[in-house]
Amino acid sequence: MKKFSYLAVMAACLSTGLAAQAVLPEVNKAFSEVGLTVKAVADSTVPGMLQVQTDKGLFFMSDNKQYLFEGNIYDLKNKKLVNEDILKDIRKAGVKDFDGSVIEFKAADEKYVIHVFTDTSCGYCRKLHNEMADLNKAGITVRYLAFPRGGIQSATYDELQSIWCAKDAKQALTDAKNGKAVKQASCQNNVAQQYELGQSFGINGTPALILPDGRLIPGYQPAAALVATLSQNAS
Structure with missing residues (x-):
């Protein structure tokens, strides 16, 4: 299986900023302690949070690395589900790699x-x-x-x-x-x-x-x- 397009789109959708890049070791350690493998980390559109793509789906993490959030986040101002906005392109690329x-x-x-x-x-x-x-x-x-x-x-x-x-x-x-x-x-x-x-x-x-x-x-x-x-x- 070719993973290039899936990983490339994931990287684009979760474009790692300097803040996220700096805390990557901490995020990897924290997620490994709850049995999750980190695939990509990015500064989230949600203030005070990081968005983390794992082997079990998309999660959000507080900037202080203390709190882990699993579930949907809704953007009231723009009337859209934040999770879906992030994941749609990732899913399209992922299934395409298996065509x-x-x-x-x-x-x-x-x-x-x-x-x-x-x-x-x-x-x-x-x-x-x-x-x-x-x-x-x-x-x-x-x-x-x-x-x-x-x-x-x-x-x-x-x-x-x-x-x-x-x-x-x-x-x-x-x-x-x-x-x-x-x-x-x-x-x-x-x-x-x-x-x-x-x-x-x-x-x-x-x-x-x-x-x-x-x-x-x-x-x-x-x-x-x-x-x-x-x-x-x-x-």
Whole structure:
């Protein structure tokens, strides 16, 4: 997997100022103590805070390095979610780096491309997949990325690896989502890296949909609602 564009965009979105650069060792130490790995640090648009991209998503930290904030911050003046404003470009670049290894269900008359982090044991993932014909008919191409909710030691991680290594990965994925057994297969794959990417976006459940503009929709959306969301965004 090529990481250049993802890291380059992350660096641009979290452009490290002198203040952030000076405290980087302290930030790394503080985050490591709570089990998080720092990927980038920047001076935040929120006064008195640093913004820190980690392997488990975006966090904010007080300038005195005493307080760690997890959750959404809303900019009342500009009427926007600060977290989303930071993460949209990072997500777009991140999924693009995996476009050579997704399992794609392509629309004949493609209007939109969405990326979906999926797990074979997830009921709502199956529900979304059952609407694939409607999604494709509406011009939505779906590119699947693996996200074994139980982690890389889980049975679904092994199953997802077999699916990504299958001769016909699309059919294997469809079979798994229909409750059919998947033939065990092995190959060089980046299922673990896809899972780690999802975690770095703050994803902790499936399905998780990344829209063309980088927005994240956590959870299932009916095909009609998803079409309406994409159409509204395009207009």
